[in-house]
Amino acid sequence: MAENSPTIREDVLGAFAMEFESGTGVLERYLSQYPEYSLQLVDLSRELSREIDEDRPLSADELATVNTRMRRLQKRVATLQSLLTAPAKIFTDAVKASALPIQAGLALRERRVEVSTIPVRILETLAEELQASVAVLSSYLALPPHVSQLRANKSSIKPTAAEKVSFERILREAGLDEATLSKQLNND
Template sequence: MTSHTSRPSRDDVLNAFSVEPDSGRETLERYLRDHPDLAPELVDLSRELSLGVCEDEEPLTPEDEALIDAGWSRHKGANPKSVNPFDALSLDELRDLAKRLEVPRQVITAFRERRVDVASVPRRFLTRLAAALNSTLDLLVSALGPQHTPDLARSYKSNTKPMVAAPVSFERLLIDAGVPEERRAGLMADDN
């Protein structure tokens, strides 16, 4: 660099480091020599990149990811009532959740999309669902409540205003999903 004005920005340096084919020790030392003013940020970025390599070798379990997401939300100061425990789940995790709870995937999808009348769901099932989501019962009920319906009506571009479907009862959801009567009776039972 011949002049002070041609010095790359902080973001340019960090972006360049992050796309290096080898972000190992030698590359880090070279960047530290060339940009000593960015040393703490370069070291942090190097650590993050090295952790990414470890995750490829041993992927996190869904439980680990849920715990990390919950901790991150608390760290960011998020209002826990606004956090939907389903939001962080991948498709594979949603499938696994349906298997663990022994319900069709469309039941889990209905909960995720807040189409279930939470008041109609037996407490025992809600407790199992909350535990499977690494959540609390209160957080789950709050996240699924009617105050969390999406504001699609304001942002949708159409001649007609979209309607949010009324929530369905848990039993109706199970019937529509084709859950056999014996299994449905077990899911509807509330030991509390």
């Protein structure tokens, strides 16, 4: 998974901004964990440390930026817990919007897909459809696989959780032709 994705960068910088307090070592911790974002982290820490004149009203551009980012934050309301309890339909709707087969939605819901094999573009689209951040979706998918209760109830033999497999394998098993498979797996 590409670490320099704009969505992942936004998640890292957003988390940093929420935690930041000057002189507490937060900057150093983030710099060591996310060296690829060092310039953005340092710039953001300077911005957060800057003295501001609270009596000066925001400009129209500043207000528009704040409103845009607030809408984006409000849209991403899914948490790890809410994904854990979400019905399968939420995942199947997300994959439909991403032009993926329904089997992929079920595999994602059951966490049978190795997250590192999912192209960043698809991960970002799924996260947006699920109203989650890429970090929350990745954390969810990294959890051990589980068997859905519906599938367990339909089976006369108690099914066991499958091992994680590659995203490509899920798409192949769903019957995608080579051209569509190549298009889906292309990370551009």
